[in-house]
Each structure stands twice: as structure tokens, then as C-alpha cells.
Amino acid sequence: MNKKQIYILATGGTISAQGDEGKTLGYTNGVFKLGSIIKTLKGIENISNLDGEQIFNISSEDMCIDKLLILAKRINELSKLDSIDAFVIMQGTDTLEESAFFLNLVVKTSKPVIITGAMRPATANSADGPNNLYDAIVVASNKDAVGKGVLVVFSDYIISGRDVQKVDTFRCQAFNGKEFGCCGYVHDDIVNFINKSLKPHTINSEFNIDNIKSLPKVGIVYFDADLDSDIFDYYISRDYKGIVIAGSGSGMISKRWKNKILEMTKNSIAVVRSSMAEGGSVDRDNLDEEYCTIPAYTLTPLKARILLSIALEKSNSYDYLKSVFERY
Numbered sequence: 001m002n003k004k005q006i007y008i009l010a011t012g013g014t015i016s017a018q019g020d021e022g023k024t025l026g027y028t029n030g031v032f033k034l035g036s037i038i039k040t041l042k043g044i045e046n047i048s049n050l051d052g053e054q055i056f057n058i059s060s061e062d063m064c065i066d067k068l069l070i071l072a073k074r075i076n077e078l079s080k081l082d083s084i085d086a087f088v089i090m091q092g093t094d095t096l097e098e099s100a101f102f103l104n105l106v107v108k109t110s111k112p113v114i115i116t117g118a119m120r121p122a123t124a125n126s127a128d129g130p131n132n133l134y135d136a137i138v139v140a141s142n143k144d145a146v147g148k149g150v151l152v153v154f155s156d157y158i159i160s161g162r163d164v165q166k167v168d169t170f171r172c173q174a175f176n177g178k179e180f181g182c183c184g185y186v187h188d189d190i191v192n193f194i195n196k197s198l199k200p201h202t203i204n205s206e207f208n209i210d211n212i213k214s215l216p217k218v219g220i221v222y223f224d225a226d227l228d229s230d231i232f233d234y235y236i237s238r239d240y241k242g243i244v245i246a247g248s249g250s251g252m253i254s255k256r257w258k259n260k261i262l263e264m265t266k267n268s269i270a271v272v273r274s275s276m277a278e279g280g281s282v283d284r285d286n287l288d289e290e291y292c293t294i295p296a297y298t299l300t301p302l303k304a305r306i307l308l309s310i311a312l313e314k315s316n317s318y319d320y321l322k323s324v325f326e327r328y
């Protein structure tokens with residue numbers, strides 16, 4: 001078998017963390033660098049050749065869009081090299097789903113791009129990082145991962161970057177693929193793809209970040225029935241170009257918010273309605289006609305923020321943004 005050349009981009013997170021005496025809490029991220037993490041993998045040399053770099057050393061709470069742009073541009077640059085077959089990104093889990101969707105939209109390669117991380121520090125008795133990283137490399141090395149868009153490999157699951165969601169704060173099975181996104185599983189060296197995302201991604205996405213240095217600001221506002229609409233004044237005063245509402249149920253909002261929303265959409269601030277509910281979708285509603293809002297369909301508020309920001313870079317026309325949310 002021809003061994004694949006896998007390039008690992010390490011960014012920090014719990015997979016690189018050191019804690020106390022086998023414990024899982026109170027650890028320090030970023031202590032172990034890429035080279036020492038790779039050394040903990042037993043048997044990987046039979047699967048692939050590894051190379052890589054420590055592109056950042058941060059907790060994923062700090063993985064802001066500016067950093068994601070740097071990461072995506074680096075992958076785009078490296079993906080042109082024949083000497084690299086696939087990529088594995090290691091990052092903290094807290095914002096992993098945003099990174100996965102962002103890269104899924106702007107990385108221009110059909111080579112596998114796999115993201116993984118860990119829920120337990122590398123020094124914990126129950127450290128899950130080595131197995132997740134091993135699995136991610138196995139999937140990255142598999143021919144069936146080609147052209148599938150950015151994938152997350154975590155606790156034996158292969159999940160589409162579009163649909164992956166963090167669903168737990170401490171258990172190792174911390175990720176799911178909403179109800180649509182689990183693509184398959186990995187079990188030692190067995191990779192079994194069962195589903196794939198049909199939404200446009202990577203080389204079929206219309207978004208190109210080559211000449212982009214920053215993206216328009218988009219904020220998420222989490223709804224509750226007592227929250228005053230002046231919350232939006234903060235975003236307006238700071239030149240946010242878009243707002244994603246994490247609405248109740250199917251993206252619903254109170255009467256007291258509606259006039260403010262109309263004022264914003266009339267002033268060319270895009271407003272997308274998503275839901276705080278875990279499953280289901282926010283579909284088009286009379287509200288959208290009346291207040292010029294846009295439904296997020298099956299995208300969570302976090303994913304909708306990423307898509308809106310990338311799309312706003314191209315255009316803030318209502319019809320364009322509406323069509324982007326229908327298609328992605």
C-alpha cells in the first residue's frame with residue numbers, strides 16, 4: 001500500500017493540554033506541541049507519513065475569524081503541493097464546529113481535511129486525544145474521504161463539517177451531526193462512510209477568501225421574552241453588518257423586537273432567524289416577508305453566523321443572502 005502524506009496543523013486546545021495527576025479538570029492548554037503529540041500514536045507509521053506545523057497555540061475560544069482566515073489560506077496554499085495528500089487539524093473543541101463549517105465553505109481542495117481534538121487533557125487517565133488523532137489520520141488517509149468536504153472525526157464518528165455540533169461539556173462523545181450530519185464511523189483502521197452532505201462545499205462553494213483580510217462583523221443575539229430590543233443598539237453602534245437571532249422554537253421573536261428588526265433590515269443590516277432548539281429547522285415564514293428577515297433552515301446560530309459573514313463579504317442584497325441560506 002502506498003502510504004499517504006498527511007500534513008497536520010496544530011492549533012492548541014485540550015488535545016495539547018497538561019493537567020494534574022491523571023485528572024480531567026483544571027488543565028493548561030497548549031503545553032504539548034505537535035511533535036510530542038505525534039509521538040504518542042502507536043502504529044501510525046504503518047498507515048501514513050506525517051509532517052506538519054504548529055500554526056497557533058491557542059484555546060479555541062480565541063479562534064476568531066481572523067485566525068480562521070489564516071488557517072484556511074494556509075491550507076489553500078499547501079493543498080497545491082503534490083507532496084501532501086490530506087490535512088488533519090487539531091484544535092480545541094469549544095469552537096470546533098465553527099472552524100469546521102468555515103473551512104468547509106472556503107477551503108479550495110478536494111483533498112481530505114479532517115478536524116479533531118480532545119475532551120480530556122493529554123495527561124488524563126482517560127485521555128481521548130491520541131485515539132481521536134489516530135482516527136483522524138486514518139480517515140484522512142482513506143480514499144473515500146476525498147471530495148467529502150471538511151469532516152470532523154471524534155469519538156469514532158465521522159461528521160460533516162456543515163452539521164457537526166458540540167453536544168456535551170465533558171463526556172468524550174462530545175460531538176454529533178445534528179440529525180443530518182453523521183457520515184460514518186472509524187474503528188481502528190476500518191473507515192466506513194454511510195452518508196454524505198449534499199450541500200455545496202470546498203471546490204464547489206462560491207466563496208473565495210484569497211484576497212480577503214477580514215470579514216463583515218456578524219453577531220448572535222439569544223432571544224428571551226423579557227429582553228429589550230435596545231440590545232441591538234450595541235451592534236448597530238459598532239457597525240455590525242449582520243445579526244443572527246437565536247430565536248425560540250422555529251426562530252420566533254417577541255412583539256417588542258419586531259420594530260427594531262424592521263428598522264435594521266431597512267438600514268441594510270441583514271437579520272437571519274435561527275433557533276435555540278437543538279433539532280429541526282427554521283423555514284420561511286410570513287415574518288420574513290414582513291420584516292425582511294432570512295431563515296437559517298437547518299443551520300444552528302453558530303453556523304448561521306459564519307455563513308452570513310462570508311456571504312456578506314460578497315453582497316448584502318436581500319435576494320442574494322436569502323438564496324445563500326437556501327443553498328448552503
Ligand SMILES: NC(=O)CC[C@H](N)C(=O)O
Pocket residue numbers: 012013014015029058059060061091092093094095117118119120
Ligand atoms: N475540550 C476542549 O478542547 C476545550 C478546551 C478549550 N476550551 C478549547 O476549546 O480550546
